[in-house]
Amino acid sequence: MNLKNISRTTRQNLVTYAIVIVAFAVIQVMSAAGMLSNSLTGQLIPICSYIIMAVSLNLTVGVLGELSLGHAGFMSVGAFSSAFFSVAVGDALPTWLTMILALLIGTAVAGVFGILIGIPVLRLQGDYLAIVTLAFGEIIKNLLNAFYIGIDGSGLHISMKDANALNMDESGRVIIKGAQGITGVNRMSTFTIGFVLVLITLVIVLNLIHSRTGRAIMSIRDNRIAAESVGINVTKYKMIAFTISAALAGMAGALYAHSLATVVAKKFDYNTSILILVFVVVGGMGNIRGSVIAAAILTVLPELLRSFSDYRMLVYAIVLILMMLFKQSPQIRSFCASVWERLRFGRLQAFFDRKKAQNTKKGA
Amino acid sequence: MKKFVSAVLAGCMALSLAACGNSASSASTASTGGASEGSNGTTVIKIGGIGPVTGAAAVYGNAVKLGAEIAVEEINAKGGIQYEFKFEDDENDAEKSINAYNNLKDWGMQILMGTVTSTPCIAVAAETSADNMFQITPSGSAEDCIATDNAFRVCFSDPEQGTLSAEYISENNLATKIAIIYDSSDVYSSGIHDAFVAKAEELGLEIVCDEKFTSDSNKDFSAQVSKAQSSGADLLFLPIYYNEASLILTRADAVGYEPLVFGCDGLDGLVSVENFDTALAEGVMLMTPFTAAATDEMTTSFVAAYEEKSGGETPNQFAADAYDAIYAIDAAIQKAGVTADMSYSDICDALKTAITEIELDGLTGKGITWDASGAPTKTPAVYIIENGVYVAA
Numbered sequence: 001m002n003l004k005n006i007s008r009t010t011r012q013n014l015v016t017y018a019i020v021i022v023a024f025a026v027i028q029v030m031s032a033a034g035m036l037s038n039s040l041t042g043q044l045i046p047i048c049s050y051i052i053m054a055v056s057l058n059l060t061v062g063v064l065g066e067l068s069l070g071h072a073g074f075m076s077v078g079a080f081s082s083a084f085f086s087v088a089v090g091d092a093l094p095t096w097l098t099m100i101l102a103l104l105i106g107t108a109v110a111g112v113f114g115i116l117i118g119i120p121v122l123r124l125q126g127d128y129l130a131i132v133t134l135a136f137g138e139i140i141k142n143l144l145n146a147f148y149i150g151i152d153g154s155g156l157h158i159s160m161k162d163a164n165a166l167n168m169d170e171s172g173r174v175i176i177k178g179a180q181g182i183t184g185v186n187r188m189s190t191f192t193i194g195f196v197l198v199l200i201t202l203v204i205v206l207n208l209i210h211s212r213t214g215r216a217i218m219s220i221r222d223n224r225i226a227a228e229s230v231g232i233n234v235t236k237y238k239m240i241a242f243t244i245s246a247a248l249a250g251m252a253g254a255l256y257a258h259s260l261a262t263v264v265a266k267k268f269d270y271n272t273s274i275l276i277l278v279f280v281v282v283g284g285m286g287n288i289r290g291s292v293i294a295a296a297i298l299t300v301l302p303e304l305l306r307s308f309s310d311y312r313m314l315v316y317a318i319v320l321i322l323m324m325l326f327k328q329s330p331q332i333r334s335f336c337a338s339v340w341e342r343l344r345f346g347r348l349q350a351f352f353d354r355k356k357a358q359n360t361k362k363g364a
Numbered sequence: 365m366k367k368f369v370s371a372v373l374a375g376c377m378a379l380s381l382a383a384c385g386n387s388a389s390s391a392s393t394a395s396t397g398g399a400s401e402g403s404n405g406t407t408v409i410k411i412g413g414i415g416p417v418t419g420a421a422a423v424y425g426n427a428v429k430l431g432a433e434i435a436v437e438e439i440n441a442k443g444g445i446q447y448e449f450k451f452e453d454d455e456n457d458a459e460k461s462i463n464a465y466n467n468l469k470d471w472g473m474q475i476l477m478g479t480v481t482s483t484p485c486i487a488v489a490a491e492t493s494a495d496n497m498f499q500i501t502p503s504g505s506a507e508d509c510i511a512t513d514n515a516f517r518v519c520f521s522d523p524e525q526g527t528l529s530a531e532y533i534s535e536n537n538l539a540t541k542i543a544i545i546y547d548s549s550d551v552y553s554s555g556i557h558d559a560f561v562a563k564a565e566e567l568g569l570e571i572v573c574d575e576k577f578t579s580d581s582n583k584d585f586s587a588q589v590s591k592a593q594s595s596g597a598d599l600l601f602l603p604i605y606y607n608e609a610s611l612i613l614t615r616a617d618a619v620g621y622e623p624l625v626f627g628c629d630g631l632d633g634l635v636s637v638e639n640f641d642t643a644l645a646e647g648v649m650l651m652t653p654f655t656a657a658a659t660d661e662m663t664t665s666f667v668a669a670y671e672e673k674s675g676g677e678t679p680n681q682f683a684a685d686a687y688d689a690i691y692a693i694d695a696a697i698q699k700a701g702v703t704a705d706m707s708y709s710d711i712c713d714a715l716k717t718a719i720t721e722i723e724l725d726g727l728t729g730k731g732i733t734w735d736a737s738g739a740p741t742k743t744p745a746v747y748i749i750e751n752g753v754y755v756a757a
Contacts, residue, residue: 038467038469038470039467039469039470142549142580162557180506180508183506183508187490260458260459260487261486264458266483303463306467310417312453313418
């Protein structure tokens with residue numbers, strides 16, 4: 001297979017997949033060799049879920065061109081529905097089946113919420129989605145804080161008052177305990193599951209972007225009127241992008257929920273939504289590979305900065321500002337470009353030249 | 365070019381801050397004396413602490429950090445077994461708490477004194493249980509915090525506080541009609557509330573008004589106070605923190621409602637709220653295991669040490685819990701004969717049984733004992749605020 005014959009976008013996509021796969025392989029090798037610190041090992045699953053969150057939000061923000069400020073709300077819905085399922089099921093099913101079903105439930109429930117929100121809001125033009133998703137995130141947080149849901153022999157009991165009001169029989173178990181959330185979640189998530197989910201997310205999003213549907217979505221972002229004038233159903237394509245984005249966020253939530261023993265609604269607040277948005281903006285709007293890298297680096301960074309003790313978050317902010325400056329500065333960009341060119345033409349070109357020379361020799 | 369210069373300047377700033385941060389942390393490790401570093405073959409036992417020192421719950425984490433540091437310094441000054449204490453921030457977030465825990469493990473932690481708040485504690489307890497690391501939480505009061513057999517606790521659990529409050533009110537015939545105002549979005553508050561309501565029903569106390577608020581609506585309490593007033597309750601039970609309580613008391617005073625007010629350890633600190641007329645706190649009863657106003661020698665010397673270290677702040681219950689937690693660890697280590705060269709798993713196995721055999725006279729109670737469930741047994745004390753100071757009831 002000749003690399004030159006593949007289209008530029010496909011090559012770019014392959015590079016993205018390659019980065020993820022190589023990172024996975026390197027970490028697996030390092031882990032097997034015992035070279036990985038506990039600190040990094042513990043962060044692998046959160047990193048995977050944040051990558052999925054960033055990539056899925058990029059679909060809404062970067063590709064569709066609509067601002068979503070409540071992406072953590074979908075993560076929350078996915079986390080709670082999947083954790084509710086796995087805690088309710090307990091040991092009744094084999095672990096792998098519970099995990100797969102939990103992931104599917106988290107994805108589906110968040111997708112349904114995406115559709116519900118999309119139906120009224122995506123018909124409108126302007127910044128309405130930002131306002132509604134912002135409200136959605138807060139409403140979900142407060143609702144989940146208020147709910148008490150228990151299960152016993154006669155089925156589900158739901159209360160918004162307190163655990164005593166559930167009136168369950170002896171076998172009853174309270175699963176969602178208001179502000180305390182869900183406790184005793186079976187920690188089934190592994191790095192391998194996270195890696196597979198990241199790959200699935202990338203396949204879905206990258207293929208979508210480079211499909212006919214994806215081009216329609218991008219045309220809406222670039223010029224809605226022009227898109228409508230050529231017969232693109234704007235609401236439909238907006239719904240497709242937004243629902244997929246929400247469903248993937250739910251999947252990330254399900255992965256995240258099963259990496260910790262406890263899920264609380266407070267975790268998925270406005271700050272988390274903004275954090276994900278920061279990943280997308282730093283990585284570059286519409287740049288999927290950028291989102292993956294930014295999410296990974298910015299999740300690890302606060303831990304690497306622990307030695308700064310009290311100044312940790314301050315340094316984190318400064319590093320963020322520096323990254324934005326470096327990304328924007330024309331001097332730095334041209335410097336990086338020249339280094340890259342030199343590397344490419346210096347090493348790679350020499351490599352290919354040698355290959356070519358060998359090939360021609362063989363041919364002769 | 366300007367942008368480049370500003371970037372360089374920002375970089376310099378980051379580096380200078382790095383220098384500050386490093387010097388601060390090296391100062392804290394220097395206090396452990398000339399002990400050699402490294403997890404094995406050392407003479408110091410490494411105790412890790414986790415809690416929020418930034419964010420909304422920072423006041424609790426900072427108190428625990430200082431309280432534990434005071435205890436470690438005191439024990440180290442006595443000679444004998446030496447400890448090194450390192451405290452990591454978790455911002456009251458389960459994920460960050462796990463990160464902090466893993467970070468401390470990389471540092472070589474052998475015993476965990478943490479975490480400060482309940483939700484992170486539940487998450488970390490699952491990790492310590494898998495690793496078999498001994499864990500004692502000073503203030504993680506949710507029941508699930510000590511669900512695993514390696515986890516112990518210094519404070520009362522939330523349901524215990526609710527049950528004990530109801531029992532105390534019933535035994536002393538403080539009231540027959542009770543109104544409650546609580547924070548339904550807070551685990552601590554709703555935990556006490558649920559147990560209190562259940563126990564009150566059992567004891568025949570009548571709850572005539574049960575009002576709640578959330579952390580998003582904790583500034584205006586006129587609706588809740590007027591409902592409590594019109595219900596004719598003669599006792600107002602406030603299982604909440606002192607900031608909201610001060611607002612409720614102010615509001616009750618404005619509408620001329622003067623019930624007996626009863627609260628739990630969250631009310632400790634009420635008399636020091638800024639811009640609060642402390643005359644309104646007169647007669648408030650609170651059940652708390654620790655108060656800085658106590659006059660015994662142990663408390664006064666701890667309060668003095670804390671004030672010196674924190675620059676004039678009065679220690680709260682969290683600091684006292686942490687202080688007791690370190691002393692409990694020390695007592696259990698001496699009982700079990702643990703040495704610094706043991707692995708954390710061996711230490712855990714030894715301490716799990718040793719802690720059930722010790723009896724600790726601490727700041728938060730005399731003769732505290734632990735059972736295998738991880739919960740402490742100690743007697744709660746009830747105080748009444750009179751002339752701005754706590755008087756034992």
